[in-house]
Amino acid sequence: MEADYDVIIVGAGIAGLSAALYAARQRLKTLVISKDLGGQLNMTTLIENYPAIAKISGPELAKRVEQQARAFGAEIIFDEVKTVEKQGDVFVVKTEGGDEYKALAVVLAFGKTPKELNVPGEAKFKNRGVSYCTICDAPFFKGQDVALVSWGDLAREPVTILSSVANKFYWIFPGDKPIHDDEFIEQAKRLGKAVFVPNSEVVEIKGDTKVRAVVVKNRKTGEVQELPVSAVFVEVGYVTKSDFVKHLVDLNERGEIIADWEGRTKTPGVFAAGDIVAYPYKQAVISAAMGVAAALSATAHVMKLKGKPVHSLVDWRAEKK
Numbered sequence: 001m002e003a004d005y006d007v008i009i010v011g012a013g014i015a016g017l018s019a020a021l022y023a024a025r026q027r028l029k030t031l032v033i034s035k036d037l038g039g040q041l042n043m044t045t046l047i048e049n050y051p052a053i054a055k056i057s058g059p060e061l062a063k064r065v066e067q068q069a070r071a072f073g074a075e076i077i078f079d080e081v082k083t084v085e086k087q088g089d090v091f092v093v094k095t096e097g098g099d100e101y102k103a104l105a106v107v108l109a110f111g112k113t114p115k116e117l118n119v120p121g122e123a124k125f126k127n128r129g130v131s132y133c134t135i136c137d138a139p140f141f142k143g144q145d146v147a148l149v150s151w152g153d154l155a156r157e158p159v160t161i162l163s164s165v166a167n168k169f170y171w172i173f174p175g176d177k178p179i180h181d182d183e184f185i186e187q188a189k190r191l192g193k194a195v196f197v198p199n200s201e202v203v204e205i206k207g208d209t210k211v212r213a214v215v216v217k218n219r220k221t222g223e224v225q226e227l228p229v230s231a232v233f234v235e236v237g238y239v240t241k242s243d244f245v246k247h248l249v250d251l252n253e254r255g256e257i258i259a260d261w262e263g264r265t266k267t268p269g270v271f272a273a274g275d276i277v278a279y280p281y282k283q284a285v286i287s288a289a290m291g292v293a294a295a296l297s298a299t300a301h302v303m304k305l306k307g308k309p310v311h312s313l314v315d316w317r318a319e320k321k
Helices: 014-025 039-043 058-071 134-141 152-165 182-191 284-306
Strands: 005-010 030-034 075-078 081-087 090-095 100-108 145-150 168-172 194-197 200-207 211-218 224-228 232-235 270-272
Touching: 005 014, 005 090, 005 284, 014 030, 014 039, 014 058, 014 100, 014 284, 030 100, 039 058, 058 075, 058 284, 100 284, 134 145, 134 152, 134 232, 145 152, 152 168, 152 182, 152 194, 152 232, 168 200, 168 211, 182 194, 270 284
Parallel strands: 005 030, 005 100, 030 075, 100 270, 145 168, 145 232, 168 194
Antiparallel strands: 081 090, 090 100, 200 211, 211 224
């Protein structure tokens, strides 16, 4: 069986994107598959302790590293990995969208997975109008009516994006207020794109070949209404979901992957990095470094399979005199 890629990276948080940057720079044919862009960075409005960067938002940091990785040739697709199986020296990765990819190495850097609503229609319309990454998919619905399910600081980025992209969006949240920031709420109202749907929860997502409506129930009155939309953006946090790789790696009691300092797991060719790894310090800079280590280890693995020497590119150049 031949591989389509040298390495497939599962996850596009800071660990996965850093791994993609280094793998692609090492001239590996690199594919990133992720449900969203940025992962838990999307929950961070301000980072002040990332080396050499005084202040930056989590989403902006993710976008910068994404651009670097793409510049070196990394491919990024937005889908959810369903299974990873090893067949000989090749790993077969299948997605919820029904696609299949093959690689000589896999880097597991999916951190924590976006939470789902677990309502009828959600699974059916994933990648067909149901999205867990507004920054990734909002441009596909430019000028259309959509729904956003989000509250708290998590809602800042998607609200800002949809206010500039959508015709209008129904902002669905469970309380009286979507966020404890009156100034931000007033700003959203002034932009005129947000239709507030307070004290509410999604009970169903409807459609045919794609999303056509979202059904919402008022938690106080019990009233149910059907809102015509072409997409539902779900931004409600993250959970650990590692069962799909438990046959390839060892997990601790929290579902975290056990890997050594080079990112190696118990299965040759499978590497892990970032918040999904059983390591106590969950910091962006540490996750980035872990992603780099996993990418370099994956490079060594791939080169060995190909019978080629490993040429590790350094990140400095000596000036010629």
